[in-house]
Amino acid sequence: MPKTLTVEEVAQHKTENSIWIIVHDKVYDVTNFLNEHPGGKKVLLKVAGTDATKQFDNFHSLDVVKKYPQLLIGSIGSEQTESEADTASSEGPYGDLVPFGDPSWYQDFQSPYYGESHRRLRAAVRKFVETEIMPHSFEWDEAKHIPKELFIKAAKVGILPAVCGAPWPTKFAKYPPAGGVKPEEFDHFHEFIVTDELARCGSGGILWGLTGGLGIGLPPILKFANEELRNRIAPGCLSGEKNICLAITEPYAGSDVAGLKTEAKLTDDGQHYIVNGEKKWITNGVFADYFTVAVRTGGPGMGGVSLLLIERSRPGVKTRQMQCTGVWAS
Structure with a gap:
């Protein structure tokens, strides 16, 4: 030893x-x-x-x-145990301790927005990033792939559901928030802290790959889908076992969402939609199991746009990796 x-x-x-x-x-x-x-x-x-x-x-x-x-x-170092060192580290102030160089709450000043639960959360997420992500950032970036195990680990420590907004999705999340934060006290400032700390991994691709698709693809399901769809889709995504993304952007309609051309036509029996079109630059699209897709079901303009949940297992769904200048792992 x-x-x-x-x-x-x-x-x-x-x-x-x-x-x-x-x-x-x-x-x-x-x-x-x-x-x-x-x-x-x-x-x-x-x-x-x-x-x-x-x-x-x-x-x-x-x-x-x-x-x-x-x-x-x-x-x-001293004979201090690892758990003691972690506790001492989490209790100390964060940042560079430069006057006005950090948010004041980092250094234990009173804040109307951040309290003890936010400090505990920051310490827990920081420890996860430093032990589970940082040592592998370069390797995963170069491989353009994040291991599935990371999603599951991030879910178990209470990180994945935290990027889907407040309130905490208690009904669908298997695990509570990180840092001992109570589900009922989770707010948008907790969500900000999680993203802020995950960014310390040093890779935009890993940050987006781990949380980018989930953070924008699942909230429309949580807020607007029917009960059957929420119960079937949300638990798997929040546990890290499944991945979801938001498919809006097209080669000819980036920020111009109202101008998108992917169309969905209802079959004669009214039971299915036939979707034709393509999406591009979709964060997590290359490995997602579910796609929250903006499609045109009506006339021109934003009034004719609808959202469909499309599963990868459906016939005709194809994805391929884009050779971008960065964020490869996403």
Whole structure:
């Protein structure tokens, strides 16, 4: 089991015969890795016996060190347990502590909008982002894909339903809000905090991929769909088992929603709609199970636009990945 070490102890190991370095408060013995380092041993010798976190982060993701568990020999700090450290961290003020550089409530000033429940929520979501998302951000961005497990984890800790607005969807959400927030006290400021903290993952694609489609695709179902549809669709989306998106934009009708051309015609028996058209730049569209789709059921203009819920399993539904300049994972 890795032991607790001090910075002074690490500083004693700075020769070619014994090199220790610190990366994110973990101590690694890289003596036997000198000749294997892609940049050559001089790169490691320059940071021998020091905290090399900054240099490491310039060129690597945290996943790199996971490939060499045998190099880990200890950690920097006191004998404080992980749970104690988490508690101490969550109770402290956030931000850079620069006067007027942060919202005042970050630093425990009185606020008419933010209280203790908001601070607890911020701490819980921040911990989730730092442990479950940040170490994998680069990998998932490059792969243009977010593992399904992340959606389920985010639901279990009470994050996914938080992006669908207030009040908390108690009837359809399996799990309560993160941070011990009571469902009845959840408000729009809690929702803002969740999005704000998720953005710290450093990837717009992962932020949008995890919450973008859900945050705009499910609310129309929650607010305007009939009871049967809400009961069938909402629980799966809020538990992370299913994905949903909002399909509005078209190649020829972006912000001009009233000008969209995708049409839906009712069959002669009045039981089904036949939908023809295409949508583009749809956040989460490439992997969504459900599509909340704006279609034209009437004449020109906004008066002829309706919303349909279309399931991926329906005949004729096809999606493909767009090669965008960013936000790949969404």
